Amino acid sequence: MVGSKRRDGTRFGPFMCEHLQLVQRARGKLCERGAQHPQLVEDIQVKELDKRASGQAFEVILGAPAPDAKGEFPLSPPKKKDVSLEEIQRKLDAAEERRKNHEAEVLKHLAEKREHEKEVLQKAMEENNNFSKMAEEKLNQKMEANKGNRTAIMAAMNEKFKEKDKKLEEVRKNKETKDNSEEGTSED
Numbered sequence: 178m179v180g181s182k183r184r185d186g187t188r189f190g191p192f193m194c195e196h197l198q199l200v201q202r203a204r205g206k207l208c209e210r211g212a213q214h215p216q217l218v219e220d221i222q223v224k225e226l227d228k229r230a231s232g233q234a235f236e237v238i239l240g241a242p243a244p245d246a247k248g249e250f251p252l253s254p255p256k257k258k259d260v261s262l263e264e265i266q267r268k269l270d271a272a273e274e275r276r277k278n279h280e281a282e283v284l285k286h287l288a289e290k291r292e293h294e295k296e297v298l299q300k301a302m303e304e305n306n307n308f309s310k311m312a313e314e315k316l317n318q319k320m321e322a323n324k325g326n327r328t329a330i331m332a333a334m335n336e337k338f339k340e341k342d343k344k345l346e347e348v349r350k351n352k353e354t355k356d357n358s359e360e361g362t363s364e365d
Contacts, residue, residue, distance in 0.1 A: 221237060221238070221239055221240065222237070222238040222240070223235050223236070223237055223238075224236045224238065
């Protein structure tokens with residue numbers, strides 16, 4: 178088993194060894210390299226707060242600062258420099274100019290967007306008109322072709338009817354002549 182003995186003679190594992198080194202570093206006995214610094218021991222106190230199977234919690238209390246040490250952070254906020262009325266007015270004017278420039282850019286962008294929308298609508302209307310014209314032309318061509326076909330069919334049917342009428346007329350004449358000839362032979 179890897180580890181060390183405690184003062185009471187019981188053994189503990191490598192995790193506990195690392196833990197003890199951390200505590201010694203916090204107390205100032207060891208630095209990061211493992212060297213000892215006993216002068217730091219008086220400045221730091223370590224209290225064990227909670228000990229569980231999952232780990233331990235410690236509270237590290239630092240000692241009071243040395244009387245000759247300077248405080249790095251002042252207690253009062255830094256003093257603001259005096260701002261003149263002219264400087265305030267200049268900042269307000271600059272802010273107004275920025276606002277106007279931003280407003281002009283937004284208006285320019287909106288105008289460009291509207292122009293683009295108008296172009297798109299105009300193009301869509303032109304395409305719609307072109308489609309309507311093409312559809313109308315195709316419909317007219319079909320209607321003309323149908324009209325031509327219909328007149329041709331009607332002419333052909335009239336021709337057939339005329340031929341049938343001629344045949345019927347011939348058959349009538351033949352029948353009348355036949356009837357007349359039969360009457361003349363029956364009278365004899």
